[in-house]
Amino acid sequence: MPTNQDVAEQLNLVFQLMQLAGENRFKAIAFDKASQTIKGLSDDINDYIENKNLTDIKGIGKSIAEDIYAYAETGKMPVLEAFKEKVPLGLIKWLDISGLGPKNILKIHEEFGITEIDELKGLIESGELAKLPGLGGKSAEKIAKSIEWMEKFDERCRLDEATKIAESIYESLKDLDGVQKIEVAGSLRRAKETIGDIDILIAAEEQYISHLFDVFTSHERVTEILGRGDTKSSVRTKEGRQVDLRIVKPENFAAALMYFTGSKEHNVVMRSRARERKMSLNEYGLYDLFENGETNWDAPHPFQTESDIYKLLGLNWVPPELREDRGEFDIYEDQEKLSLVTGADIRGVIHAHSTWSDGKFSIKEMAEACIERGYEYLGITDHSKTAAYAGGLSEDEAKQQWEEIDQLNEEFKGAGKNFIIMKGIESDILADGSLDYSDDILEGFDFIIASVHQTLDMPRDKMMERFRNAIKNPFTRMIGHPTGRLLLKRNGSDIDLNELVALAAEHNTSIEINANPLRLDLDWSFGNKAKEVHLMTSINPDAHSIDGIDLIKYGVMIARKGKYEKERVLNTKSAEEVMEFFRAR
Ligand code: DGT
Ligand code: CA
Ligand code: CA
Ligand code: ZN
Numbered sequence: 001m002p003t004n005q006d007v008a009e010q011l012n013l014v015f016q017l018m019q020l021a022g023e024n025r026f027k028a029i030a031f032d033k034a035s036q037t038i039k040g041l042s043d044d045i046n047d048y049i050e051n052k053n054l055t056d057i058k059g060i061g062k063s064i065a066e067d068i069y070a071y072a073e074t075g076k077m078p079v080l081e082a083f084k085e086k087v088p089l090g091l092i093k094w095l096d097i098s099g100l101g102p103k104n105i106l107k108i109h110e111e112f113g114i115t116e117i118d119e120l121k122g123l124i125e126s127g128e129l130a131k132l133p134g135l136g137g138k139s140a141e142k143i144a145k146s147i148e149w150m151e152k153f154d155e156r157c158r159l160d161e162a163t164k165i166a167e168s169i170y171e172s173l174k175d176l177d178g179v180q181k182i183e184v185a186g187s188l189r190r191a192k193e194t195i196g197d198i199d200i201l202i203a204a205e206e207q208y209i210s211h212l213f214d215v216f217t218s219h220e221r222v223t224e225i226l227g228r229g230d231t232k233s234s235v236r237t238k239e240g241r242q243v244d245l246r247i248v249k250p251e252n253f254a255a256a257l258m259y260f261t262g263s264k265e266h267n268v269v270m271r272s273r274a275r276e277r278k279m280s281l282n283e284y285g286l287y288d289l290f291e292n293g294e295t296n297w298d299a300p301h302p303f304q305t306e307s308d309i310y311k312l313l314g315l316n317w318v319p320p321e322l323r324e325d326r327g328e329f330d331i332y333e334d335q336e337k338l339s340l341v342t343g344a345d346i347r348g349v350i351h352a353h354s355t356w357s358d359g360k361f362s363i364k365e366m367a368e369a370c371i372e373r374g375y376e377y378l379g380i381t382d383h384s385k386t387a388a389y390a391g392g393l394s395e396d397e398a399k400q401q402w403e404e405i406d407q408l409n410e411e412f413k414g415a416g417k418n419f420i421i422m423k424g425i426e427s428d429i430l431a432d433g434s435l436d437y438s439d440d441i442l443e444g445f446d447f448i449i450a451s452v453h454q455t456l457d458m459p460r461d462k463m464m465e466r467f468r469n470a471i472k473n474p475f476t477r478m479i480g481h482p483t484g485r486l487l488l489k490r491n492g493s494d495i496d497l498n499e500l501v502a503l504a505a506e507h508n509t510s511i512e513i514n515a516n517p518l519r520l521d522l523d524w525s526f527g528n529k530a531k532e533v534h535l536m537t538s539i540n541p542d543a544h545s546i547d548g549i550d551l552i553k554y555g556v557m558i559a560r561k562g563k564y565e566k567e568r569v570l571n572t573k574s575a576e577e578v579m580e581f582f583r584a585r
Pocket of ligand 1: 040185186187194196198199259260262263264265268
């Protein structure tokens with residue numbers, strides 16, 4: 001059975017191919033509208049398909065209804081298949097190239113028989129494209145430039161990059177005249193590990209809008225104004241990120257904030273909850289429904305805050321990080337509240353490197369930076385001997401390091417400081433799953449983080465065997481960055497993370513949430529499993545410098561998104577409790 005999304009996607013493809021094929025504009029637009037309608041539909045399209053009453057949906061005409069019935073029955077939409085014969089799907093991407101309209105796209109395709117943007121780039125480089133009648137050197141150059149930008153800005157960016165941009169724009173707007181409320185919305189408010197564009201929302205009366213947009217579009221980071229309308233402006237920053245600013249009436253703010261925070265999946269459920277209660281939820285507010293199911297714009301339900309809207313739909317306020325339709329409705333329907341971990345709960349720093357391996361600062365400097373930040377302990381974990389490229393510690397060096405730590409702890413004690421350094425190591429997990437030292441050395445550490453740093457690309461079953469051995473080793477107290485992914489750069493190992501989470505919990509071992517924004521590994525999406533099996537995590541900066549310590553804040557965002565409550569985050573506990581956990585193997 002197709003989902004609403006499937007049907008919407010098929011119709012959207014038809015729309016795009018029709019544009020390319022030079023089909024009648026109004027005919028094409030009908031498909032676009034139908035696609036959007038179905039995307040926003042709060043009921044299951046299959047109900048309509050079964051009852052053969054698709055045309056009851058406003059915006060779905062008879063012929064499009066027939067196309068959808070056929071698609072549901074055969075898995076193929078005849079009109080789409082027909083257009084695919086005329087225009088290859090690969091050309092759809094070309095529509096995003098500014099300076100290249102549908103007519104020229106088709107012309108280039110027919111002339112050179114190419115369908116990929118890379119092939120188009122080749123044509124431009126060889127000078128072939130400029131020779132095509134009606135194009136010329138200038139157009140070719142413009143197209144090349146546009147492809148370059150498109151490829152550059154097609155990407156998403158990391159959470160920390162987006163946070164910094166959003167903070168600086170937020171700061172420049174928040175105190176301006178007329179700004180009653182301002183919030184960052186979208187995926188950034190939901191603390192996704194990567195961000196497409198940044199969404200900011202302001203509540204202001206109409207007379208202030210124009211000035212606010214002036215300030216926004218002339219922000220020092222802005223290199224390009226992508227669009228400016230009455231209620232929304234979009235810009236490109238020098239980092240290549242898109243930022244959307246929407247300004248809404250104060251009375252619509254809460255509903256708009258909820259809508260533009262998303263996720264789309266969360267919104268879909270919210271809208272259907274509204275419908276079940278004979279209401280319509282949209283970006284403006286919550287309204288009564290007429291008998292015929294349409295929105296009665298004259299009958300708004302009063303609300304002040306997001307929380308009011310959730311209440312009206314039978315829910316407690318759902319923290320933005322959880323709005324992904326991944327079980328949050330069940331939890332917040334029961335009036336239950338999760339006491340998600342916060343930055344203020346963090347009492348110590350686990351997983352940090354010093355000059356003994358590849359860190360930039362001495363243990364003492366790292367410890368003092370922790371004290372300055374109000375932390376109570378530092379679990380130093382330099383690399384182990386196999387990680388020679390990262391200055392991994394030999395057995396002798398490990399022993400020398402312990403002496404230095406003992407000395408420093410004496411000093412802190414003597415100075416009356418409530419602070420201790422724990423003797424850890426980030427031991428490589430070798431190919432067979434064993435740790436990197438003999439047991440008598442392993443015994444000397446307070447705790448061991450076991451991480452994979454080499455041959456991350458073993459087949460899944462081999463990789464799982466490797467982790468299984470590492471977890472079963474009683475010296476392992478924590479697994480470091482389990483997949484080894486580098487966000488937007490490198491995929492992590494192929495492992496069954498649900499199984500890994502269960503295995504760690506079973507052996508009373510923890511799995512870190514590596515807070516480095518490049519990693520954010522363990523991924524938040526395994527939070528449901530972690531909650532179910534009571535996995536202990538630890539929000540670890542993997543700091544290689546003093547600044548690195550402050551990455552903990554991104555780990556906290558991800559831990560919240562993964563539904564971790566304070567009790568299941570090791571470094572919210574006292575030094576004694578942490579040591580107790582380490583000893584209980
Ligand atoms: P991103 O930018 O890709 O990291 O992800 P978001 O979630 O920030 O997505 P964006 O910027 O396209 O839209 C912001 C929010 O606005 C999104 O989370 C939910 C809402 N929204 C936007 N378009 C739609 C839509 O077509 N349907 C629904 N239900 N919500 C939408
Ligand atoms: Ca966004
Ligand atoms: Ca956006
Ligand atoms: Zn590491």
